[in-house]
Amino acid sequence: MMKLQFSxxxxxxxIFIFLIEVLIATKLKDVSFVRAYxxxxxxxxxxxxxxxSFFRVDNQKLIGGILIFSCMVEFAQYFNIAEKLGFREGSLMYIVIGNSFSWIDILCYAAGCLLIYIFVKMTENKTTPANS
Incomplete structure (x- = not known):
C-alpha cells in the first residue's frame, strides 16, 4: 500500500539523477556506451x-512495478506510440516516450532494477539488527 509522504x-x-540524465542526453552524445546503455x-x-520522494511504498513492489512500467513503455515504442499519439519528432514527449524498440534497453532496465534491489537489501541489512 502506498502512503503519501514527502522525502x-x-x-x-x-534532482541530481535527473541532471545526470540531462547531461548524458545533451553533452555525452559522442560517448555511445553512456548514451545508449x-x-x-x-x-x-x-x-x-x-x-x-512522495510515497512510502514497499521497495520490492516498487522495483517490480518500475520494471514492468519500463518494459511497457519499451514495447509501446515497437508500435510507434509517440507518433500515434501525435507527438512530433524531436518534441519533448517524443523524446521521453522514445521511438525505437530495443531488447538491450529492456536488459538495461532490468540491470538498473537489480542494482536498486541490491542497494535496498544492503541498506536494509545495515538498519535491521541481526537475528541472534
Missing part, C-alpha cells in the same frame, strides 16, 4: 527515487 532526501537524489540503467533509478 527531501529522495527528492534531492531525484548507462542512461537506461539510470532512468529506472530516477523513477525509483522520484516515487520514493
Amino acid at each position: 527531501l532526501k529522495y527528492f534531492l537524489i531525484s 548507462l542512461g537506461d540503467v539510470i532512468v529506472v533509478i530516477l523513477l525509483y527515487t522520484l516515487v520514493k
Whole structure:
C-alpha cells in the first residue's frame, strides 16, 4: 500500500539523477556506451527515487512495478506510440516516450532494477539488527 509522504532526501537524489540524465542526453552524445546503455540503467533509478520522494511504498513492489512500467513503455515504442499519439519528432514527449524498440534497453532496465534491489537489501541489512 502506498502512503503519501514527502522525502527531501529522495527528492534531492531525484534532482541530481535527473541532471545526470540531462547531461548524458545533451553533452555525452559522442560517448555511445553512456548514451545508449548507462542512461537506461539510470532512468529506472530516477523513477525509483522520484516515487520514493512522495510515497512510502514497499521497495520490492516498487522495483517490480518500475520494471514492468519500463518494459511497457519499451514495447509501446515497437508500435510507434509517440507518433500515434501525435507527438512530433524531436518534441519533448517524443523524446521521453522514445521511438525505437530495443531488447538491450529492456536488459538495461532490468540491470538498473537489480542494482536498486541490491542497494535496498544492503541498506536494509545495515538498519535491521541481526537475528541472534
